[in-house]
Amino acid sequence: MSSPVFPTLNLDVSARRADRRLAIVVLFSSSVALALLQQPVALIALVTAGSIVSLLAWFWRLGWVGGPHRIVKIACQSDGRWLLADAADRSIDCALSGASRATSFAVWLRWQGQRRSVLLLPGDIPSADFRRLVVRLRLWDRDSVQADGVP
Numbered sequence: 001m002s003s004p005v006f007p008t009l010n011l012d013v014s015a016r017r018a019d020r021r022l023a024i025v026v027l028f029s030s031s032v033a034l035a036l037l038q039q040p041v042a043l044i045a046l047v048t049a050g051s052i053v054s055l056l057a058w059f060w061r062l063g064w065v066g067g068p069h070r071i072v073k074i075a076c077q078s079d080g081r082w083l084l085a086d087a088a089d090r091s092i093d094c095a096l097s098g099a100s101r102a103t104s105f106a107v108w109l110r111w112q113g114q115r116r117s118v119l120l121l122p123g124d125i126p127s128a129d130f131r132r133l134v135v136r137l138r139l140w141d142r143d144s145v146q147a148d149g150v151p
Helices: 018-035 041-062 127-139
Strands: 009-012 071-076 081-086 091-095 107-110 117-120
Touching (some): 018 041, 018 117, 107 127
Antiparallel strands (some): 009 071, 071 081, 107 117
16 A cells, blocks of 8 residues: 555544544434334334444444544554554554545545444544545555455
8 A cells, every 4th residue: 555655654543533423423313213113102212222232332342432442543554554553552453455435524444354444534633644644545556455455
């Protein structure tokens, strides 16, 4: 992904809010959708509670609503490898997946062999770092990456 022209890009993403906000929107939307069903109130309450608990557990496992799985630091090395650090202080060496996306208003990072992902908006990290990350991802050669993210 990276060329030797790019230095290592170290990002502190511990204060990001985008993925938490998206998790809240999904939880709220699913609750409202279930409440709109024409079913007995007790059934709707039970199904809503079950879906909220299962979604919260899923988002917690992904690290989106806190917990030890939350990615707090990302380093994009000059050789194209990515080094992730989670809240439990574990280091994970991985490669970027072809499913990652970058636009001027959002960056969605996914890594090969990882369930965890990171959603970044411009206010989540310093604007200069956000621009550097977007440029680096746009220059990344997606054609050299197979469907599972392996070059």
